[in-house]
Amino acid sequence: MTESLLEIIEQPPHQVWRLRPRGDGLQGRIQVPGDKSISHRALMLGAIAQGTTRIQGLLLGEDPRSTARCFQMMGAKLSDLEGEWVTVEGVGGQLREPAAVLDAGNSGTTLRLMLGLLASQPERFFCVTGDESLRSRPMSRVILPLTRMGAAIWGRQGHTLAPLAVQGQSLRPIHYHSPIASAQVKSCILLAGLGIDGQTTVTEPSLSRDHSERMLRAFGAEITTDTETHSVTVSGPARLQGQTVVVPGDISSAAFWLVAAATVPGSDLLIENVGVNPTRTGVLEALQHMDADITLVNERQVTGEPVADLRVRYRPLKACKLAGDLIPRLIDEVPILAVAALAARGTTVIRDAAELRVKESDRLAVMATQLGKMGGQVTELPDGLEITGGVPLKGAEVDSHTDHRIAMALAIVALQAQGATQISRAEAAAVSYPTFSQTLAQVCR
Ligand SMILES: O=C(O)C1=C[C@@H](OP(=O)(O)O)[C@@H](O)[C@H](O)C1
Numbered sequence: 001m002t003e004s005l006l007e008i009i010e011q012p013p014h015q016v017w018r019l020r021p022r023g024d025g026l027q028g029r030i031q032v033p034g035d036k037s038i039s040h041r042a043l044m045l046g047a048i049a050q051g052t053t054r055i056q057g058l059l060l061g062e063d064p065r066s067t068a069r070c071f072q073m074m075g076a077k078l079s080d081l082e083g084e085w086v087t088v089e090g091v092g093g094q095l096r097e098p099a100a101v102l103d104a105g106n107s108g109t110t111l112r113l114m115l116g117l118l119a120s121q122p123e124r125f126f127c128v129t130g131d132e133s134l135r136s137r138p139m140s141r142v143i144l145p146l147t148r149m150g151a152a153i154w155g156r157q158g159h160t161l162a163p164l165a166v167q168g169q170s171l172r173p174i175h176y177h178s179p180i181a182s183a184q185v186k187s188c189i190l191l192a193g194l195g196i197d198g199q200t201t202v203t204e205p206s207l208s209r210d211h212s213e214r215m216l217r218a219f220g221a222e223i224t225t226d227t228e229t230h231s232v233t234v235s236g237p238a239r240l241q242g243q244t245v246v247v248p249g250d251i252s253s254a255a256f257w258l259v260a261a262a263t264v265p266g267s268d269l270l271i272e273n274v275g276v277n278p279t280r281t282g283v284l285e286a287l288q289h290m291d292a293d294i295t296l297v298n299e300r301q302v303t304g305e306p307v308a309d310l311r312v313r314y315r316p317l318k319a320c321k322l323a324g325d326l327i328p329r330l331i332d333e334v335p336i337l338a339v340a341a342l343a344a345r346g347t348t349v350i351r352d353a354a355e356l357r358v359k360e361s362d363r364l365a366v367m368a369t370q371l372g373k374m375g376g377q378v379t380e381l382p383d384g385l386e387i388t389g390g391v392p393l394k395g396a397e398v399d400s401h402t403d404h405r406i407a408m409a410l411a412i413v414a415l416q417a418q419g420a421t422q423i424s425r426a427e428a429a430a431v432s433y434p435t436f437s438q439t440l441a442q443v444c445r
């Protein structure tokens with residue numbers, strides 16, 4: 001009898017995944033779940049708009065579920081999230097004051113974007129919190145600009161950490177020069193600006209994902225952008241009208257299969273219906289620098305977002321340098337790109353990625369330690385990683401640190417290793433990719 005590739009061991013509330021690679025290439029045609037960033041935004045804009053928003057392809061991961069729960073508590077009416085189409089009846093601008101604490105769970109996007117909306121709801125009071133990881137993530141990056149707009153927000157450690165209390169106010173417009181390229185910061189301020197009479201502008205050092213700008217425009221807001229200075233302006237007050245949103249597959253989820261197929265000999269995989277918004281395709285460019293064989297087919301536009309099918313075939317990889325403006329365009333893919341680097345000839349250097357230290361875990365430290373346990377030559381840099389590829393890897397006992405992207409990156413590196421790998425707290429994958437383990441079993445048949 002052949003041993004199964006993946007065994008899931010229940011250790012409530014956690015799961016251990018035991019992987020025994022068979023060395024077979026990944027084959028077939030798959031789809032990945034809906035884009036997480038677009039799912040959050042469709043739920044939020046639908047919740048505050050006038051009328052009905054219809055969403056197809058919504059990600060049913062834990063993070064968008066947190067967004068859905070928060071906005072239901074503030075008056076939005078949602079249909080069954082498991083349905084093919086999810087409808088959101090919006091409140092038409094005025095959120096209801098919730099009777100209990102809003103819980104963003106593990107989701108930084110939920111908490112930071114929602115803060116912009118809450119801060120600008122006069123005469124309403126809100127308490128917001130999240131899980132242990134989210135309560136340790138910096139909120140000052142949005143509280144600071146919101147406070148300059150007149151927001152009243154209190155929190156732990158000098159109003160920088162959740163739980164937070166928000167007393168909604170009539171805000172004033174600002175031009176905010178963000179020190180970091182962050183779509184969460186940019187979107188938070190734009191959402192706060194929606195209700196303000198006047199122009200609210202955010203300038204960022206380089207371009208972060210632009211899903212908010214695209215979707216706000218589609219919902220009827222006046223949004224202008226200056227591509228040279230990386231500035232976005234919302235002219236308020238805006239009246240949003242419910243829309244139809246078709247959510248493409250998440251390129252951040254597709255990235256796991258791109259790297260798996262690019263690193264396991266014999267692979268040939270087609271990933272259908274993936275969002276290829278240029279502010280998100282840094283991972284494709286990075287893998288192409290590494291000489292990966294990836295082609296885009298059937299390119300099209302779906303409700304304002306570019307979409308394509310991605311074909312990836314195994315070919316030996318070579319090391320590369322990833323830094324600068326590319327980093328915000330692949331920010332969530334650094335852990336899985338570190339896995340690609342382990343299979344590449346030469347030393348890959350990733351810099352300008354200090355933001356990874358304040359994600360669901362310190363992704364630089366965690367990846368360096370966990371890959372090190374498998375024999376990977378990975379050195380942690382203050383703002384990145386240095387990874388020497390081509391060194392044989394061995395199965396080991398590793399830990400996700402409850403970070404979804406780490407759990408999945410470790411499952412993919414296990415395919416390159418000799419012997420079994422055990423990943424503890426692997427259930428974290430469900431935050432962004434609840435069907436990851438099923439797809440793994442499907443493509444590695
Ligand atoms: O706006 C978004 O949907 C996101 C923005 C990014 O965070 P930052 O804005 O903190 O870079 C990214 O890491 C996160 O997964 C999703």
Ligand SMILES: C=C(OP(=O)(O)O)C(=O)O
Nearest residue numbers: 106107108109110332359
């Ligand atoms: C950083 C992430 O998400 P968030 O900031 O929304 O928790 C992520 O999905 O990798």
